[in-house]
Amino acid sequence: ETGVTQSPTHLIKTRGQQVTLRCSSQSGHNTVSWYQQALGQGPQFIFQYYREEENGRGNFPPRFSGLQFPNYSSELNVNALELDDSALYLCASSFLDGYGYTFGSGTRLTVV
Amino acid sequence: DAKTTQPNSMESNEEEPVHLPCNHSTISGTDYIHWYRQLPSQGPEYVIHGLTSNVNNRMASLAIAEDRKSSTLILHRATLRDAAVYYCIRLSGNTPLVFGKGTRLSVIA
Numbered sequence: 015e016t017g018v019t020q021s022p023t024h025l026i027k028t029r030g031q032q033v034t035l036r037c038s039s040q041s042g043h044n045t046v047s048w049y050q051q052a053l054g055q056g057p058q059f060i061f062q063y064y065r066e067e068e069n070g071r072g073n074f075p076p077r078f079s080g081l082q083f084p085n086y087s088s089e090l091n092v093n094a095l096e097l098d099d100s101a102l103y104l105c106a107s108s109f110l111d112g113y114g115y116t117f118g119s120g121t122r123l124t125v126v
Numbered sequence: 127d128a129k130t131t132q133p134n135s136m137e138s139n140e141e142e143p144v145h146l147p148c149n150h151s152t153i154s155g156t157d158y159i160h161w162y163r164q165l166p167s168q169g170p171e172y173v174i175h176g177l178t179s180n181v182n183n184r185m186a187s188l189a190i191a192e193d194r195k196s197s198t199l200i201l202h203r204a205t206l207r208d209a210a211v212y213y214c215i216r217l218s219g220n221t222p223l224v225f226g227k228g229t230r231l232s233v234i235a
Contacts (some may be wrong), residue, residue, distance in 0.1 A: 018169075047222045056213065056225035057170065070222050104169050106223070114160070115223060117169030 020105050020118035027125050032093045035121045037105030039086040046088045047115065048080060049104040057104055063088060092123075100125045129153075130214045135230040138204045146199040146229055148214030153194050157218045161188065161199045163210040164228075170213065173199065209233045 019038040027033050039046055045064050049057035059072035063082035077093040086107070092099060102122050106115040131149040138144040150159065160175040174181055174188045176197075181188040187200040201208055213228040 049225075056211075056227050057223075059222045059224060062222045072222075106169075114172035114175060115162075115170075117171065119169050 018105055018107055018116050018118035020103075020121050022121060023119070024122045025124070027095050027123065029095055029097060029125055031095050032091065033095060033123065035090045035092075035103050035105075035123070037088045037090070037107075037118060039088065039105070039107035040109070040116060041086055043086055043107035043109050043116070045108040046082055046086075047106045047108075048088075048090045049106065050074070050099075051102040051104060051120070053101075060090070095125045097125050099123065129216055129224070130226055132212075132214055132226065132229045134227065135232065137232045137234060138201075140206060140233055140235050141203050144201040144204045144208070144231065146201075146212050146214075146231065147196065148198070149196050150214070150216055151195045153216055154218065157216040159188065159190060159194075159197050160215045160217045160223070161186070162213045162215065162223070162225075163208075164213070165207075165210045170225075173212070175217070204231075204233045206233050206235060 021036045047062040048060040051057040060074050062070040066082045079091045082088040102120040104117055104120045106117045108115045158175050158177050161173040162170040163173050164170045174183055174186050176188045176190055189198045211228040211230050213225050215223050
């Protein structure tokens with residue numbers, strides 16, 4: 015399988031709810047990163063997983079958590095949603111250190 | 127902190143070459159220089175990367191200064207489909223990509 019697939023593409027949630035976003039990486043890509051992109055801004059790094067272990071985290075609170083699975087899929091969980099969590103959430107995977115990352119098209123989350 | 131500096135926006139005529147500059151004056155010896163672009167309503171897309179030597183691929187060329195403190199992404203013939211935000215990123219080892227604000231390229235027909 016080629017490319018990175020994210021689901022769902024769009025989602026509307028209510029403030030205070032919890033959400034799980036999913037990502038399916040390319041086979042063999044053992045590094046996956048998640049990003050949040052607000053309108054008009056560059057993507058902001060949330061966290062990164064390497065071989066199912068978190069190995070880097072950006073400036074996001076603990077209510078943002080994730081998992082990476084052996085089948086190269088991963089998920090981003092956000093608890094206690096706030097209005098400011100409304101953004102495009104991007105997943106990216108990579109095969110080798112220093113090599114290029116492949117991004118998905120993202121999940122557009124709207125919190126109302 | 128993206129640790130790179132790019133112009134906020136640039137404009138080019140269609141079918142003309144485009145040179146997108148990037149300053150990375152504090153780059154370390156192990157940092158690669160990566161370029162990504164993001165078309166409207168899409169995730170970022172890998173363009174090219176290099177360490178010391180100039181690099182070419184089917185999308186673009188990357189010219190790296192001899193002291194590695196700056197680089198230039200070259201689109202040889204801009205098309206309307208090249209209109210995007212272009213990000214210059216330093217990357218070392220298994221570290222994540224850190225995006226700045228990038229350069230918004232407009233292409234005029």
